[in-house]
Amino acid sequence: MILALEYHRSPARYLATRTATGTKLGGRMAGLIAGNMAPLRLTNKAEPRRPGDDWTRLKPLLSGICGSDLGLLNGRNSPYLTPMISMPFTPGHEIVAETMDELPGLPKGSRVVMDPVLSCGPRGVEPCMWCATGRQSRCDHVTGGSVSAGLQTGFCADTGGGWSRQLVAHASQLHRVPDELSNERAVLVEPIACAVHSVRRVHVPAGASVLLIGAGTVGLFTLLALREFTQAGPIYVVAKHGHQRARAKELGATEVFEPKRAPRALRRATGGSLQHPEIGDEFLLGGADIAFECTGGAAGLSTALRLVRAGGTVVVSGMPNSGVDLTPLWYRELNLVGAYASDHGGPGALGDDVPNAAEEKVRADGRGGDFAEAISLAAGAPLDGYVDAVYPLSRWRDAIGHAFAAGRLGTVKVAFDPGQQ
Amino acid sequence: MSRPGFVLEVDERTPPLLIHQGEGFRLEGLPLGSKVIYPPDSLPGIRDVNAAIRHALLHPHGMEPLPELLKPGMKLTIAFDDISIPLPQMQTPDIRQRILEHVLELAARKGVDDVELVAANALHRRMTPSELKRAVGERVFRAFFPEHLRNHDAEDKANLVNLGKTDHGEDVELNKRAVESDLLIYVNINLTAMSGGPKSVSVGLASYNSLRHHHNSHTLKHSRSFNDPPNSAMHHSYNRMADLLGGHVKVFTIETTMNNEPFPSAMSFLNKREWEWNLKDQASYLAVKRGNDMLPPKMRRKLWQSSYAPYGVTGINAGAPSQVHPLTLQKVHQQQRVEVNGQSDVGIFGVPFICPYNVNSIMNPILVTSMGLGYQFNMYLNQPIVRKGGVGIFYHPMPNEFHPVHHPSYIDFFEEVLAETTDPAQLEAKYEKQFATDEWYIHLYRNSYAYHGVHPFYMWYWAAHAMDHLGDVIFVGADRRTAGRLGFRTASTLGDALEMAKHTVGSSPEISYLHMPPLTLADVR
């Protein structure tokens, strides 16, 4: 038996939380409410079983709490994803762990990070057209094969998840962590890989102006990836909290705006005119070339759509949680681009001959897959202090509460140390 | 004969004194020995204003009588001061209306057809049709609006003309129609000694390109009182421009002066010295104060903005600008000047609800600064009422509030520029040009009702001399965060402010309170 946090959705609770956190006060108290109402429980349960020989058991060293986890806990995630989830499951997909079984080329006891996507490879099925070309995050088979439905580890009943003392992972999901990389940095690799992926989803021309909405984990890492992989010109960041401002500056933001000021400030920076609709938020005729929505909120997406220039591009990096007015998309002829998880390939540049394999493939542009790049970024970037709140599983209510209020509390990433008592 | 100005020394018998603070006022007990500077009593207004206008037009100074200057077939442009003057707006009929009606009647009789009226709004916001109507009167408005009654447009390249440079290299670029007219008549209202004269045309009808030569941080910092034109670098520049202009167009100016009655009779206690308040004044103080304090802010603003001044006209002079203006200044000084013996360590100023740039609008924090540290601080001749390095104490609640239509660039100036620096020369060097050439601001200035993008910079430069002169600036009753952004300290009471001022001026400073409005011009010896 192992100690694990288990998500057992009850529709009534799901809706109740959603209503409670939908108000202004509820939003501010989301941590408290989620802590008390979340369909989560700490249990002793059977260890997850290895579905095959190319799987290993993992002992998590640190497991991060992601925005998508929080969305799940306060009932704000879209029911759209329910077919790709199997119940009951243990959340946790940002993991640095130690392997407990021998695998070819990966001795037992190796320190690894995990690509959580449960694509054709782990599922032991014939690769779909996406997996065949190294684009696992688009896999069409996330409900089939040898493990239960689940878009990722952390949403799948059979694999277990990071918020526990033990889970299982397929060899193709694992990437060895260099000895020099601390656990605190390694646990950031998965979200960094997602950021690398999102930046690779669009062509960012040299000198292009970029707007980042949000300066939490997703926003900051997107900024990091933009400065690493593109020749973007000015990058403007919309940040709510003071510490985010300082961190964004450190990672190369040109200017950081408070949300309330963003339309005016961006207009000053990029030209154009500010428009005030009779109802609803201000928007620009003019604005940034490309925007990345990194908050996972409807307000953030709406801001992005309103502040990119005509013909510009909005990349949705945060998991969106509700609808927005798409009129600007239509009227300004915008491109709306989704960016989910990470892969081995890239933005449509790879041929069909790239196999699906555990080892990193080199992309057509000569760079590594998203995870490989993320590992080197995690080692080199100024990320000290990004994980400054680590909780044992037993204090999960505090951990979740802290994660909900992370921005306000000056924290970037909250994590569990499942081994801790 | 009205009583002259007066300096009161506060003693045990002195009642608490009225201090303006935005859309409100308070009674404040000043420390014993404080000097309180009161303007002369309001001068009597001219009884028959129409007769005075007629007389001025027929007996001008240094020019032929107006009827002799008007010829059939001529091109005539009549410019007039915009909504920034007088403050508050005067009860109708506005003096501009009366003068325009006389001038237009003369022109019609002389067979002049080609007449254009222009509001000389420089980089101020355009006047709305109803504001124009209020200034020029119903009849003139109906006859001329919209084709022949317009706002000046300092960004309308096609309708500006460059007359070259002064011997100091200053571009003189002005309203083309005005410059190319056979006669330019300027109808002025002179509320303070700083306006009128050469300023009327060379500011009111100029382009940004031309204005930047005198409206900059250097000139303004080195203008020792704008209200003492011979000592103002800014006015020297106006003069050079006016001289150059004189070679191109004949200017017939009509200048008027007002007495000191800015408040309607219901608030007449605001025009009186406190110890002379009778029972009725005391009752109406209490009633107005209580009513005012209870009103929701929006209503309160509306009420103040619609209180129109029962100004009496004290002088009307017409003719050549250089000969008319000294007469005007004389009248202004007669109404406002009061001799003060020496400077103090601390100067107190109550910033009222209105300044030239928030008529029918909001007095945002930058305008509060320009009113307090720009206009009021500069209401002196010879030297400021506060010594160099002394402390300025200002009263205003200074809410973080801006009129989005009238002052769009002010918002960005506050949020972006002042967040980085409050130093006039620094922000001028880094940001002025950006703001001045921002196409959106230009668009809003030309087509909406926005002040020009560069205007907040000018407001800040107005305050440059005071910022340089004062060792400390404390706002009583102001919003702390807002004042902090502007670089000013705040105190909740005068006692606290004086406590804070101790570091700069010691524990028993000499204090002078410039009691205004009504306007008071301290002649500090």
Ligand SMILES: [Zn+2]
């Ligand atoms: Zn995640």
Ligand SMILES: [Zn+2]
């Ligand atoms: Zn697949």
